[in-house]
Amino acid sequence: MSFLDKLFNKKNEQDQQDKQKQAEDTKIDKSVDNNIKNVKRTLNENFDVITRKVSLGGKSDQFVALAYLDGMVDKNVLNQSILRPIMLKPVDDMKFHDMGPGRYVREFMITANDVEEVDKFSDCINFILNGCTIVFIDGCEKALMCETRGWIQRSIDEPQNEAIAKGPHSGFNETLLTNVTLIRRYIKDPNLHFEPLTVGRASRTNVVVAFIDGISDNNIVEEVKRRLKGIDIDGVLDSSYIAEFISDSPLSPFATILSTERPDKVAANMLEGKVAIFVDGTPDVLMAPFLFMEFIQSPDDYYEDSMISSLVRILRMLALFTAVYLPGFYIAIVTFNQEMIPTTLTLSLMSGRFFVPFSPFAEILFMMILIEILREAGIHFPGTIGQTISIVGALVVGQSAVSAGLVSPFVVIVVSITTLASYSVPSYTASYMMRFLPYPVLIVSALLGIYGFAWCLIAMMVHLASLESFGVPYLAPIAPFNLRDNQDTVLRMPRWIMTYRPSYIKAENKKRMATKKKGK
């Protein structure tokens, strides 16, 4: 951090701290009017801050005031369960004086389901900002928080980036509570923990760390919490902000933390002992630790036959390596090592290149960048046009580039296979890695031929071997090798064989089921 940054930050920090201190110091006033004034002042007189002063049970000398944010509350609850009883229910004077106004209103008047007493004014503001309604009562130093959260939310759709053919089709949405509920419906274990935290100075985003006690590794849970608490940022708009802060090696092209929109995936991972991080406002839930082998795993592997799933996983592994290494291999063969492949193939390769004016490297780089442009354009084209345009673009550009003699047909084939392969790896987290890595491989292979290609392979292996995700080696359980854990990596063994949970997560409860038992 530069000197200037430090200077400015310090000032900002001080401002922030002063403001917070001020808010905390203010206790809740006995007078309703003062409280309303304070709320309005703290929230800067914004138009969506609604305050309403009403009489308590028709008394002319006793008032209560409500404060909430328009759009964040469910108006039905507000009207029916708070306003209506307070204004219309006659007050039993004896009880009212015995119990004091605060307790009386809470226990005899408000019919909302979740009501709590609040002592601090700053907490009141926090609750209002989170969509609750605060009730101030004349002559009472405590306020009441009524849970009235309710806003427009997206329905539970199938996640577009992680669609599968078979299995549950629900996906997370942007509301934290809905997401937590979706997991609750899968796992009804009383040991399921949801621990709330707040991250972000301005956004004050609610973050929930979820794990199953006994199945998850306590060290990992503590580490996740420690890293989350260390985050100091103004706003968290997406869970990827948090992933960038807490992942072990954010500069590596390989993700060491999973983000998924599928509740079934999160539930399955939690049952393996992993820790989930829910972030309010994002449909992407983070899971840690995330290991390399999960790139080729998809939820539908577990919903289909184990034999087929295993074969598909091998295919995906192949696709992953094709996506990263095929262009580099092609360039190494064409520019340096024609003798590596069968003679007839070399001949047809060379005859395809006969009229091409560019060097093989320029040629393949040109095609790869073209595909990247098409891919990027496909995402940003409006609506359904996107796919059509990108297909047309690819066909037209590819076809005419070949017939115009700009590129050889082999390059078009190589680049399209690479692109297709990169999409057959199910993990969306992997797709960015597979877009980036072919380029360094291409460059090194173009310079050093098949040696460069081998160099890249070893370099990737060393890099993968050096990564860790929350203390678990990234290549586990392939390396360090563990035979039992490998029942669910490249191969997916039948469910009745997978008696134990993966051993790289060190927990007390390791057994999935008591004995190996087939269906019959």
Add this chain to the structure above:
Amino acid sequence: MNNTNDTKRACMDTRGYTFLMINTLISLPIFLSPSPTVAVSRQYAWLSVLVGTAQALMVGYVVIKLGLTYPDKTIIEYSQDIVGKFAGKIVGLIFLAVFLSISVMALREFTLPFQGFVSINIPLPTLLIMTMLLVTYAVIRGLKTISICSDVIIQFFIGFILILLILPTKNLNILNIKPIIPHDWGRVVRGSFDSAAFLAEDVIGLMLIPYVSNKDKLMKGNQLAVLLSGIALSAVTAMEIVTMSYERVDSTIFSTFMLLREAQFSSSLERIESIAIAMWGGLVFVKLSVYLYILADGLRQLLGLKDYKPIVYILAPIITYLAVLPRDISEILVFPNKVWVPIIYLAVLIILPVILLLISTIRKQGEKK
């Protein structure tokens, strides 16, 4: 998570140690050793390898026995406890010099198949520097990374051995290996020293033992590594003799590449020796990394430093420079034939550990009395 600054923290378990040891032991001989062995012991080379394995097992026993006497220290540190401060430093230096010589030779040999079998016109220094960059990267990332790499490589290696033993079967000619019972045992024993010298490299265990987490089964793991490597080496040597006849094995340096080159099962499986080159790359790379690591780590202990990383940055260019020096392949092969087998194998790998073990045992017994 393991934020302990202590470099002595465990990097691998016994299984990891075994895999790493197999990787280190077999990487060079599986490609290089059949030819010189066959030169001496003809068609009995596979037996020679087994005799060599037996020798290596004895060395392994001494090494692990010695290493487990001081389970939390490396030879560089406890040699000073055994034979005194000055002599201990000399012993440490001898070991480091051996490790250095192996690193240099392995680095140079690493590039050989890339020059010989894959015709690329890249200048040798470029190849060496690029390789050294990779090795340095792995070493800087630590022994744990190297151990994980070797785990990956060994899994491919198992497949590779199967390929080596299955694909060439169509060229089988049993006459090549007959008579199976040798007339001349002297020949067999003389031929055994080459492979024994390679397989006795588990002397690096003296540097690695403190980094192994669970030392109960270390002896078993180490001996298993030597035994498996020896059996695999013997099987491959036998395969080469059976399919290529010992005269041809003798005349080719990288006979294992030739074995695969001739093992075309059908016309659709051309150029499968590229698998061998890939395997060579992985195996020798891990061996190089291990040696650079123990070299840097040993120097760190000898000099009493805290961090081994600066030493790696200094060592890497030196090793690269030394590796450029030999002019051609015949000069490279002088080292294993003339220096490694007669001098280092006998003096450093056998006699030195035995003496150290003897002295330490006598001292311990003296302390008890």
